[in-house]
Amino acid sequence: xxxxxxxxxxxxxxxxxxxxxxxxxxxxxxxxxxxxxxxxxxxxxxxxxxxxxxxxxxxxxxxxxxxxxxxxxxxxxxxxxxxxxxxxxxxxxxxxxxxxxxxxxxxxxxxxxxxxxxxxxxxxxxxxxxxxxxxxxxxxxxxxxxxxxxxxxxxxxxxxxxxxxxxxxxxxxxxxxxxxxxxxxxxxxxxxxxxxxxxxxxxxxxxxxxxxxxxxxxxxxxxxxxxxxxxxxxxxxxxxxxxxxxxxxxxxxxxxxxxxxxxxxxxxxxxxxxxxxxxxxxxxxxxxxxxxxxxxxxxxxxxxxxxxxxxxxxxxxxxxxxxxxxxxxxxxxxxxxxxxxxxxxxxxxxxxxxxxxxxx
Numbered sequence: 001x002x003x004x005x006x007x008x009x010x011x012x013x014x015x016x017x018x019x020x021x022x023x024x025x026x027x028x029x030x031x032x033x034x035x036x037x038x039x040x041x042x043x044x045x046x047x048x049x050x051x052x053x054x055x056x057x058x059x060x061x062x063x064x065x066x067x068x069x070x071x072x073x074x075x076x077x078x079x080x081x082x083x084x085x086x087x088x089x090x091x092x093x094x095x096x097x098x099x100x101x102x103x104x105x106x107x108x109x110x111x112x113x114x115x116x117x118x119x120x121x122x123x124x125x126x127x128x129x130x131x132x133x134x135x136x137x138x139x140x141x142x143x144x145x146x147x148x149x150x151x152x153x154x155x156x157x158x159x160x161x162x163x164x165x166x167x168x169x170x171x172x173x174x175x176x177x178x179x180x181x182x183x184x185x186x187x188x189x190x191x192x193x194x195x196x197x198x199x200x201x202x203x204x205x206x207x208x209x210x211x212x213x214x215x216x217x218x219x220x221x222x223x224x225x226x227x228x229x230x231x232x233x234x235x236x237x238x239x240x241x242x243x244x245x246x247x248x249x250x251x252x253x254x255x256x257x258x259x260x261x262x263x264x265x266x267x268x269x270x271x272x273x274x275x276x277x278x279x280x281x282x283x284x285x286x287x288x289x290x291x292x293x294x295x296x297x298x299x300x301x302x303x304x305x306x307x308x309x310x311x312x313x314x315x316x317x318x319x320x321x322x323x324x325x326x327x328x329x330x331x332x333x334x335x336x337x338x339x340x341x342x343x344x345x346x347x348x349x350x351x352x353x354x355x356x357x358x359x360x
Contacts, residue, residue, distance in 0.1 A: 002065055003072040004057065004083065009229055011075040011132060012192050013053055016228050016244075018081060018128020019142045023247045028055035030123025031089035038099040041236065041278075048243065048278050050236040051100065055083070056118035062088055065122065075132050086124040101233055103265055110232040110262070134227070136191050136201045141224035146186065147249040149222060155184035159252040159287065160245030162259075164190045164230055165322030166199055166207035166348070168340040170292040173301040174254055175216065177289065185221045186250055187212070192228040196355055197326070201225065203353045210347040234259070234266035235274035239282070242275065246284035253284050257291025294318040294338040329353055 006014065016022050024047050029037065033044055034052050041050040057065070065071055071083040094104040097111045106112045131137070141149070150158055159178035163171060178185045187208055191201035205225070212221050226244065231237050237260035242253040259271040272288040279286075290303035296316045297308070304312055311317060320339045328335045335345050 001070055001072055003074055004061060004065065006073055006075045006080070008075075008134075009192070010055060011073075011080060012227050012229065013055070014073060014075075014081055014126055014128060015131055017053065017126055019131075019144075021143055021226070021228070021244055021247055022053060023143075025049060025053060027086075027125040028083065028123050029053055029121075030087050031091075031121075033123065034089070034091070034121070038096060041239070048239065048281050050239040050274075051231055051233060054117070054121045055123075057088075057120050057122050058118045059120065061118075062120045062122070073126070078132055079129060080132055081129045082127045083122070084124045084126075085122050088120050088122050090120060100231075100236065101265070105265075108232065108262065108265055110230075136205075136225055136227060139205060139223075139225045140227055141222075141248075143248045146222070146224065150184065150186075150249050153184060153219075155182075157182040157252065158184045158186050158250045159254060160186045160188060160242075160248065160250035160284075161254050162188060162190060162226075162241045162245070163322075164198060164204070166204055166325070166340070167211045167344060168320055168322065168325055169294065169301055169338065170320040172211070172215070172341075173292040173303075174256060174289055175221075178252070178254060178287070179217065179220060181287075182252060183220070185216075186245070186248065187221060187223045188226045188245070188248070190228065190230060191225045192230065197330075198230070198355050199322075199326070200352050200355055203348055203351050206347050206351055207344050210344050211341070214343060215341070230260070232260060232262040234261045235271040238271035239275055239278060242282050242284055242286060246282060250284060252287055254287045254289055256289050293320055326354070 017025055029052055036042055036044050037049055037052050043049045065085050067087060069085045071085050072079055073081040073083055093115050097104045097114055101108055101110050159182045175185055189204045208223055212218055238255045245253045255271050255275055257268050275286045290305055292301045292303050295302045295307050295311055297311055318338055325335060325340055
């Protein structure tokens with residue numbers, strides 16, 4: 001039996017397929033599934049699924065594996081699973097990138113990463129044999145485990161929250177809305193493959209533990225990470241994130257401002273519009289919430305729905321964003337307490353805040 005050594009990112013994709021995080025997907029995508037996802041945002045059976053999940057190989061690996069072969073999948077010198085290699089395919093990467101990301105601009109981190117994948121993709125069903133231990137594994141909860149926890153706590157309604165940043169005041173505003181309407185809140189920061197400049201998993205987890213311990217009802221909040229890659233695919237990724245949280249047992253999912261966006265590639269509420277196209281099909285209710293900001297006159301966090309009209313877009317308002325806070329921390333500037341709690345900033349002291357090189 002032949003074998004394939006997986007990169008960290010490839011292993012995490014295998015793991016998420018294997019534990020059911022990407023349900024109903026049970027395989028690395030073949031060519032038919034790939035184009036169905038790109039053209040229709042659905043698997044071949046019609047199930048909503050907006051992003052490709054691929055296993056890339058080089059020419060030597062392709063030649064060694066061959067088609068219709070059972071392949072051992074290894075990661076970090078450990079046998080972690082099997083692939084039933086069904087077929088190999090190549091694609092026009094510029095054309096595919098335009099469908100996935102809405103652009104073929106190589107400055108887009110998702111586009112550049114997609115272009116840099118090995119030249120061949122191999123599709124086939126997978127079996128996960130064992131899970132590797134990574135630095136953040138102790139904080140990861142499987143879909144089966146979260147469902148048991150929700151049931152044990154008596155949570156019949158659970159709101160899932162996605163982030164890749166440390167928690168700031170705008171996040172808190174959304175958390176509290178969730179806690180007003182549901183039994184529980186599942187905070188699930190994404191800590192998989194990221195780009196240089198993103199917050200480290202340690203920083204994100206430290207920030208959220210500080211927030212939960214000091215400022216949220218601990219009995220109604222669960223923290224668990226999601227170790228999968230950021231795609232930076234904006235609206236499509238919002239639908240993808242909703243499907244994942246459904247698989248973890250959430251009944252609701254928050255889609256806010258520029259969900260999974262990067263730079264100026266997507267409109268602020270394009271993700272709201274795309275999730276509406278799948279209304280009633282995702283198995284989870286989407287909470288389409290506006291982006292919060294601070295109003296000096298109101299002395300509170302507000303949105304365009306709750307702020308006096310004459311104040312919107314004026315010097316009275318202070319925009320709150322992870323990108324803005326990141327820039328302040330990089331420059332060593334004091335962070336405005338209207339944007340993020342001083343206690344969270346203090347807790348981060350001595351922690352490596354940012355990823356220095358894009359992860360592979």
